[in-house]
Amino acid sequence: xANDTAILESTGTLTRAQLADLGWxxxxxxxCQDDTCVIVPDRGALVGDAGFDLVILAELLDRPVAxxxxxxxxxxxxxxGRRRSALIDLVAPDFALPDLDxxxxxxxxxxxxxxxxxxxxxx
Amino acid sequence: xxxxxxxxxxYAISNVPTVVMIDENxxxxxxxxxxxxxxxxxxFTGIDSDKQHDRVxxxxxxxxxxxxxxxxxxSVGDLSADEEQARLRFRIANELRHRxxxxxxxxxxxxxxxxxxxxxxxxxxxxPLQGQDPFGENFMRIYEEAEAAGRPxxxxxxx
Numbered sequence: 001x002a003n004d005t006a007i008l009e010s011t012g013t014l015t016r017a018q019l020a021d022l023g024w025x026x027x028x029x030x031x032c033q034d035d036t037c038v039i040v041p042d043r044g045a046l047v048g049d050a051g052f053d054l055v056i057l058a059e060l061l062d063r064p065v066a067x068x069x070x071x072x073x074x075x076x077x078x079x080x081g082r083r084r085s086a087l088i089d090l091v092a093p094d095f096a097l098p099d100l101d102x103x104x105x106x107x108x109x110x111x112x113x114x115x116x117x118x119x120x121x122x123x
Numbered sequence: 124x125x126x127x128x129x130x131x132x133x134y135a136i137s138n139v140p141t142v143v144m145i146d147e148n149x150x151x152x153x154x155x156x157x158x159x160x161x162x163x164x165x166x167f168t169g170i171d172s173d174k175q176h177d178r179v180x181x182x183x184x185x186x187x188x189x190x191x192x193x194x195x196x197x198s199v200g201d202l203s204a205d206e207e208q209a210r211l212r213f214r215i216a217n218e219l220r221h222r223x224x225x226x227x228x229x230x231x232x233x234x235x236x237x238x239x240x241x242x243x244x245x246x247x248x249x250x251p252l253q254g255q256d257p258f259g260e261n262f263m264r265i266y267e268e269a270e271a272a273g274r275p276x277x278x279x280x281x282x
């Protein structure tokens with residue numbers, strides 16, 4: 001659930017520190033986050049002299065990415081598997097969002113209860 | 124509060140208000156549907172709030188829901204690649220707006236609009252962020268375009 005969305009100072013490559021900020025680390029066994037590792041079939045394509053290739057990284061993690069070269073910013077979206085959970089497995093993806101008291105409220109804070117998720121706008 | 128519109132990505136939400144029923148075991152027992160709590164916009168939307176209240180009461184009190192699991196799966200539909208990209212461009216635009224790069228923000232909002240022209244969480248949401256009246260002329264243009272396109276929506280409609 002951490003780093004579901006990320007804005008990155010990048011036009012196509014990431015430093016090791018930026019990769020770590022996303023919660024991932026390149027290890028001999030692959031790209032790893034906690035106990036989960038993703039196999040990297042072509043390590044040379046992922047890591048070059050300039051750093052980690054953002055598009056290949058996004059493909060490996062099954063996350064969408066957009067690069068705005070003009071501003072130097074990129075955005076990475078959530079793991080598509082989390083949406084597939086909702087649409088195919090019908091299991092509600094957990095999330096944590098800021099509340100009005102300055103904290104975070106997660107769907108899982110109300111686990112074992114019926115929850116009516118209402119997305120609305122104040123416009 | 125969801126400034127990055129994370130929920131639109133996780134649940135394939137394309138307009139608001141959108142409501143989802145989630146049971147005690149984290150199962151989605153009713154997917155995205157357009158439900159209003161009052162009749163303020165009833166003439167505009169054709170949606171009767173009483174029916175929405177009844178649907179929620181039936182679920183809470185009696186565990187009654189209307190759709191099978193297969194119907195739920197068929198009703199929402201995944202985001203397209205363009206809709207995914209639109210969400211990312213919207214976030215980049217928001218970030219540039221916070222950095223006082225208004226032209227960069229406008230450029231990315233425009234890209235997002237083009238990628239997902241009938242997604243209200245993108246196109247209409249960007250209006251007030253750019254100083255536009257969310258009920259003004261541009262809103263009516265979006266509304267008419269959506270009507271002409273058959274009211275695209277990720278979820279159950281017609282309640």
